[in-house]
Amino acid sequence: MLSIKNLHASVEGTPILRGINLEVKAGEVHAIMGPNGSGKSTLASVLAGREEYEVTDGEVIFQGKDLLDLAPEDRAREGVFLAFQYPVEIPGVSSTNFLRTALNQVREYRGLEPLDAVKFLSLMKEKMALVEIDQKLLSRSLNEGFSGGEKKRNEIFQMAMLEPTLSILDETDSGLDIDALRIVSNGVNKLKSDKTATIVVTHYQRLLDYIVPDYVHVLYKGRIVKSGTKELALELEEKGYDWIKEEVDSATV
């Protein structure tokens, strides 16, 4: 589904990603871990098409298409979803109105009829149950005055509505208490299928107790320096990242 080859990217001339290679197949969950500043969130942003990041080398193929050649909105319409670490507030625009605009633009791109108000609302009802989100929250301005947990839950709700092929969760666990974490993870797990894939970017192992990864990759200094199964995450939880840093740093000297 997703094939990243030798991906290099920089921000304002400073290289952040220095040759990422990653293969993600349908049905898989990949966790990207790593110390602060290793490039985890940059990778998520580059895949979604954020403009500040300049791709200097490499390629990303998503379902046979050159992802890097697509505008951010077209990547979304092709089925790439990014759950933001810091969801943005848009005053005066209700979540409902926002999502309806989004969903219908995605549908138009895929050659589908726009959903009318009735069908849209019944779809919303169905997906609301999935992430235990309140209707009242959705009639308020998007993310404005939402608590941290409400914002993250709203991200997963949007993901449920848009039914992406590839979901990238960027530090979705940050700022969540244990109940919110459970609700958000449940939502993600229910949305998983053998046709979709998930990339979970996280600093802590905690989230991976709930969303169990098939593969764990450790990012350090813009490269994947170690890959393994979920046991690797446990090892990292126990030993921290220092041993990996040492391993890598001594090898490059």
Place this chain on the structure above:
Amino acid sequence: MSKDNQILEELTSKEYEHGWSVNYEADEAPAGLNEDIIRWISAKKEEPEWLLEWRLKAFRTWMNMPEPEWANVTYPKIDLQALKYYSAPKQIKKTKSLEEVDPELIAIYERLGISLNEQKRLQGIAVDAVLDSVSVATTFKGTLAKLGIVFCSFSEAVKEHPELVKKYLGSVVPMTDNYYAALNSAVFSDGSFCYIPKGVRCPMELSTYFRINAANTGQFERTLIVAEESSYVSYLEGCTAPQRDENQLHAAVVEIYAAAHAEVKYSTVQNWFPGDKEGKGGIYNFVTKRGICAGDHSKISWTQVETGSAVTWKYPSCILKGDYSIGEFYSVAVTNNYQQADTGTKMIHIGKNTKSRIVSKGISAGKSQNSYRGQVQVMKRADNARNFSQCDSLLMGDQCGAHTFPYIDINNPSAKVEHEATTSKIGEDQIFYCNQRGIATEDAVALIVNGYAKEVLNQLPMEFAVEAQKLLALTLEGSVG
């Protein structure tokens, strides 16, 4: 990247939708401004002697008035002697019914999306169509007359209801109020007149659609709305003009009189030609709008969506004379490219327990300058007066400006006055967030801006709110890369 540029190019090259003009034989006054021209206009309109005298008095005062320079706008001086002060299509005859109106003139309005055919029109809106200096047609006159409502062109009102016109003309905006109001009083040509009798709730929206067609002509219309005791009316004004290289002057006066327990809602969707991308051409919109809540418990509410004009200078105001009267001002002013807007309101509290509310939303893009200027004045005997003002500015890009000039003048210790102001920038983060959900950039901008302006747009009558939303999006297209 290349695709982005292409979209940007397409959007920025999009032209002003109503920039076309039509050739028709016009009955025009010669260029220039002097007493003879004023006599000429008055004679053309077969006006009574008192009105001519009124005009001449305004003109003589105006000649000694300096052109105001306090507004935060800059523009080359207008050569008022080079303008023509009257221009009317020759096809206009003294028609009594809509059927007799020249189809060519009706076609001009059809092209603007304004149907003057009563059968085809949405129920619930009566239109007075003003082209250059004259009213072309007024719809639903008969239906309204049955309720005692007068809705007609100003010229017709002078002929048919001289006592009303004489009583109220200049009663809210005195002829010598300011430079442009005085000029308007001297040379005004047409406009709308509306009278709602005691206890009548006007069953449909009344609207005037102003269109400037002729070149080198100023449009000076005058609107007078009188709402008698316990009556209600909602009024809407729309305007467009052809795309011309030279600047054109539009100096209107609107007066509203509300008696006890009367309510008048006045909405404007202003879409005059704003000038081109380089700031060439466009309308100078120098307008005086004022309402008086003369009776107790009366209410006047102004809502404006200002998207057009090269230079806007406009402060719809309320004089809250009656006890318990209410004044409201809701405004969205958008400027793009080289547009300049200096707009706001005045709330003058005279009566006891009077209330006013100001919500102003400025949006600046391109190289434009957008100023809010507002005055809240509480007079000595206005016990328990209350005002709430909120002035927000939204900036798009880094070459535009937003300015706020609030003036507060309190002469009664029981007054409560609140002022809130915010300035924000449309964030790349917000746009990217929308993009990531599949929303294209121009739609994202429209969504964000409409959300920002929602509180004001909600005040507009339903169908105009939809129009206004589209207009906002259109005005700002291409302003974010």
